[in-house]
Amino acid sequence: MHTVKVVKDSTTFTLYEADLLKRRIGVGLETRERKVPHSEAIYWRINYRPAGLNLKYLGHVGVYLCVNQYVKAKYTFAIDGFPFYRSQTHEFNEQYVSGYHKFAPHPFLRRFFRDGKLTIKCNVEFFLDVEFYYNRPRMVYGIESVPTDFDFVVGTKRLHVHKSVLSQISPVFHAMLFHDTAESRSGEVVITDFDFDTVKAAIDYCYGRNIQNSVNTYIQILRFADKYDIKDVVSKLEYIPSRFNLSIKTFYSIVLYAYDYSKDDLLIECCAFFKFNQIEIKANAKFAKLPPRLIARLLRAGDGKRTEFVRLSFAYENGRTSLVEQLERPLIEFMTMGDFYLAVYVAWLNSRDELKKACARFFNANMNKIFDSDCNAYLKKTHLVPPETVSEADGLPPRHLRKQIFGKKRRRAASASRVGFEIPPLEPKPRYTVNSTIHEKLPYRIFHELSKIGRGLKKSSS
Numbered sequence: 001m002h003t004v005k006v007v008k009d010s011t012t013f014t015l016y017e018a019d020l021l022k023r024r025i026g027v028g029l030e031t032r033e034r035k036v037p038h039s040e041a042i043y044w045r046i047n048y049r050p051a052g053l054n055l056k057y058l059g060h061v062g063v064y065l066c067v068n069q070y071v072k073a074k075y076t077f078a079i080d081g082f083p084f085y086r087s088q089t090h091e092f093n094e095q096y097v098s099g100y101h102k103f104a105p106h107p108f109l110r111r112f113f114r115d116g117k118l119t120i121k122c123n124v125e126f127f128l129d130v131e132f133y134y135n136r137p138r139m140v141y142g143i144e145s146v147p148t149d150f151d152f153v154v155g156t157k158r159l160h161v162h163k164s165v166l167s168q169i170s171p172v173f174h175a176m177l178f179h180d181t182a183e184s185r186s187g188e189v190v191i192t193d194f195d196f197d198t199v200k201a202a203i204d205y206c207y208g209r210n211i212q213n214s215v216n217t218y219i220q221i222l223r224f225a226d227k228y229d230i231k232d233v234v235s236k237l238e239y240i241p242s243r244f245n246l247s248i249k250t251f252y253s254i255v256l257y258a259y260d261y262s263k264d265d266l267l268i269e270c271c272a273f274f275k276f277n278q279i280e281i282k283a284n285a286k287f288a289k290l291p292p293r294l295i296a297r298l299l300r301a302g303d304g305k306r307t308e309f310v311r312l313s314f315a316y317e318n319g320r321t322s323l324v325e326q327l328e329r330p331l332i333e334f335m336t337m338g339d340f341y342l343a344v345y346v347a348w349l350n351s352r353d354e355l356k357k358a359c360a361r362f363f364n365a366n367m368n369k370i371f372d373s374d375c376n377a378y379l380k381k382t383h384l385v386p387p388e389t390v391s392e393a394d395g396l397p398p399r400h401l402r403k404q405i406f407g408k409k410r411r412r413a414a415s416a417s418r419v420g421f422e423i424p425p426l427e428p429k430p431r432y433t434v435n436s437t438i439h440e441k442l443p444y445r446i447f448h449e450l451s452k453i454g455r456g457l458k459k460s461s462s
Helices: 106-112 163-169 171-177 182-186 196-207 215-227 231-237 251-260 264-283 292-317 321-333 337-349 353-365 375-381 399-418 444-461
Strands: 002-016 043-049 060-067 071-079 085-092 097-105 117-131 150-154 157-161 188-190
Touching (some): 002 043, 043 117, 060 071, 060 117, 071 097, 085 097, 157 163, 163 171, 171 182, 182 188, 196 215, 215 231, 215 251, 251 292, 353 444
Parallel strands (some): 150 188
Antiparallel strands (some): 002 117, 043 060, 060 097, 071 085, 071 117, 150 157
16 A cells, blocks of 8 residues: 655756846756655756746746646745745646746746845655554553543444543543543543444554554544644644545545535546446446545546536436436526537436436527527537438428528428429438437427427517
8 A cells, every 4th residue: 555755855956147148048057966765766956047048038027937747736936035926836747847937927027036036946746655664652651551441422322532542642632532522521522423443443543553454544643633633643634635546446435525625626536537437437336426526526537528418418327316416407597509409418317307408409599590500410429429420211300490491492492392393302401410429310299399389488578
C-alpha cells in the first residue's frame, strides 16, 4: 500500500533590469539543477525568459518549473520582499514543464527593482509516492500494562481504553473526559455513527497495534479521526486515499471519502479513473448506493455528451427516485435542441408525465427549427445524432405537419402522376433524426402524442 509524502524545496534567481531590454526574445536562463529530497532520481530547475518566450509574449517575463520525470507539485513564484506571487498545482505527466508565459509585464516589474536587480523565489511542494510505513507513537509504550479506565460502547460491544491516551491525542476527548460531562461521570461514551470494527481499528492504530493493512480500513480510521479531531492520525493518513491506491475494489470508499470531505483534487482523480473503468464500477451494487449528486458527477465525467440518457437510464433501472428528479430537472427547465430527442425517448419509455409536457412545450416553441433542413447539421455538430433517419414507413409525424416537412415538391409530384406524367418517385428529405444511443427509431405514436399534448398546452395557455 502506498501513501503520498510531501517534500518541500525552494530556490531563488536574480533578474537584472538590463536583461529586460538586452536579452533576445526566446533566450532562456536556468538555475542549477536540484535533486528532490527523499526521491530516487527526480531533479528540478527553473527556466526563465526575461524578454518573453516569443513575439506573442513580448514585454512579459516568463518563468517555468522543469522536472525530469512524472511528479505532482505545487509551486509558487514570488518576488522576494514584496506581496506579489503566482501559484498553482500541476501534474507533470507528458510534458515536464509548467509555468507562466506572462508572469509579469516589464512596466509592472520595474517598480520592484533595487539597484537594477530583483530576486524571484520559487517554493515547491512535491507529492511523492512512497510505501506506507507507520511508527508506533511514543506515548503508548508500556501503556498496555496499565489498567483501563474508560469504555467505548458500540452496540452491544465494549472497547476498553485509557483516559490519558485519549486526552493526549484528541482535544474532543480531553474536553469530554476532564469536564463535568455525562461521559466523564459514567466512564463510557456511546458511539452510534461508526461500527465496532471501525472504532477498534482507530483505537488500535492510535495504540500502535497491528491492524488490517487495507485502504478501506485506513479511510474509516480517517473518518473517525476527523470527527474527534485526532490531528496526528489525520496528518499521517490523509494521503492514503490517493490516485496511487485507486482500484476497482477501493474506488467506492475513496470516492465517497473525497465527496464527503470536499477533497476536490482527489474527486477529479476518481472521475478520471471512473471514465476508463466505468463498466466494472457500475456493475457493482455499491455504485447504486452512492449519493445521487456523486453518481451524477461520475456519469457526467464518464459519458460526456450522451450523459443525460445514460444517467437517466441508470436512475430508472435502479429505482433511484431522488436521482431521477435531480437529473430530469435541468431537462424540464432548460431543454436544448441537442436534448430534445433524448428527452422525448426517456419520457415516453418511462412514462414521465412532467417531462412529456416539457418536451411538448419545447416542441411548440421550436417546431420550425426541429423540422427545418438545418436541424440535421445542428444536431450533428453536437455529436448527439448520427446519420440514421426516420423513414416514411417507420414513422411519419402527424398529418398536419407533413407540409412543413416534405414541402411543395411532393404535392406537385403527386399531382403530376394523376394526369399521366411518368416521373420517378420523389423520396422525402430526411428532416429529423434519432440519436444513435437509442438504437430505435421514435415511432409515429410518440410524435402524434407529443403534438397532441402540445396542442392541449396551447389551448390551456390561451
